[in-house]
Amino acid sequence: MGSLAAIVALAVGAAGYLGLGFANVGADAKPPIWEAVLMNSSVHASVRREAPKVQNSGVATDEILIAGGKLYLNDCVGCHGAPGKPASAFGATFYPPAPQFFLIGTQYSEAQVFWVAKHGIRRTGMFPEGRYYTDTELWTLSAFVTRSATLSPIVMKGMQQPPE
Amino acid sequence: MIAALACGSVGYLRLGLAEVRADMNTPTWEGQLVKFAVQASVRRNAAELHNPPPPTDENLIAGGKLYLGGCAGCHGKPGKPPDNLPGYLSPRQFFQAGTQYSEPELFWIVKHGIRNTGMSAYGPFYSDQQIWTLAAFVKRVNNLPPTLLEGIRAKR
Numbered sequence: 001m002g003s004l005a006a007i008v009a010l011a012v013g014a015a016g017y018l019g020l021g022f023a024n025v026g027a028d029a030k031p032p033i034w035e036a037v038l039m040n041s042s043v044h045a046s047v048r049r050e051a052p053k054v055q056n057s058g059v060a061t062d063e064i065l066i067a068g069g070k071l072y073l074n075d076c077v078g079c080h081g082a083p084g085k086p087a088s089a090f091g092a093t094f095y096p097p098a099p100q101f102f103l104i105g106t107q108y109s110e111a112q113v114f115w116v117a118k119h120g121i122r123r124t125g126m127f128p129e130g131r132y133y134t135d136t137e138l139w140t141l142s143a144f145v146t147r148s149a150t151l152s153p154i155v156m157k158g159m160q161q162p163p164e
Numbered sequence: 165m166i167a168a169l170a171c172g173s174v175g176y177l178r179l180g181l182a183e184v185r186a187d188m189n190t191p192t193w194e195g196q197l198v199k200f201a202v203q204a205s206v207r208r209n210a211a212e213l214h215n216p217p218p219p220t221d222e223n224l225i226a227g228g229k230l231y232l233g234g235c236a237g238c239h240g241k242p243g244k245p246p247d248n249l250p251g252y253l254s255p256r257q258f259f260q261a262g263t264q265y266s267e268p269e270l271f272w273i274v275k276h277g278i279r280n281t282g283m284s285a286y287g288p289f290y291s292d293q294q295i296w297t298l299a300a301f302v303k304r305v306n307n308l309p310p311t312l313l314e315g316i317r318a319k320r
Contacts, residue, residue: 021207024205027285047180120186121185124282
């Protein structure tokens with residue numbers, strides 16, 4: 001009986017808190033550390049479970065990295081930052097903020113980056129790009145993103161070239 | 165018992181059992197609960213905001229130009245079919261669905277964003293005056309005379 005009363009009290013309290021508008025929904029704040037750690041670890045655990053177990057079979061040639069880099073400059077750079085530039089001011093206005101790959105890299109494997117790019121992450125601004133890109137294209141993108149800290153000058157130059 | 169609930173939740177999350185993909189529809193209960201809490205919070209926060217500027221043609225055109233530049237990519241363009249995106253990122257299509265929010269509430273949302281959605285905060289990029297014109301435009305988005313819509317598309 002005591003447990004049941006506690007659950008009912010918790011539910012009523014939670015509904016009252018939300019219904020009276022006490023939950024802060026503004027995005028222009030930094031997530032508290034506990035929330036960031038809990039969210040990041042839960043999302044990474046889920047992606048680890050879901051991402052394909054097989055790695056991309058293709059070797060990350062300069063050609064593949066340049067193709068991925070071009071996609072990145074087309075669609076990701078606005079939120080996730082550009083090589084050699086300071087953090088994206090736009091990416092910082094999301095809650096949680098968009099990770100800046102050229103400043104902090106990524107802990108995600110190539111297959112995990114592929115999965116995230118394809119399916120998106122709910123309750124963030126990360127959009128499912130599978131609607132717009134083929135798997136092959138998304139593999140080049142994930143090859144590029146996982147190597148964002150160690151790109152050769154050839155790739156950096158090649159990705160900036162306009163399409164012929 | 166609360167400790168057991170907390171341990172169970174953390175275990176569930178750490179084992180990666182929580183679905184995080186965004187390309188499927190939001191369950192109805194989750195959508196309703198989030199809407200309930202977000203609307204209540206916005207109402208509370210926007211209550212002290214007043215003095216929206218008068219909805220003159222000049223202000224509405226200024227707001228419409230901001231809309232086309234900063235919002236249309238996700239929230240839809242006038243005279244175009246809606247972009248029906250899957251559940252978790254399905255921004256309101258204003259030209260089909262309108263909005264239930266008041267002008268001060270729209271002002272607050274644009275300025276501060278909504279956390280845990282794709283709605284980012286535009287306060288760092290636009291002045292309050294600009295955001296008010298945008299709110300005036302969005303509030304009236306389905307009641308605009310055609311001449312005004314043409315004014316929005318015209319280059320300055």
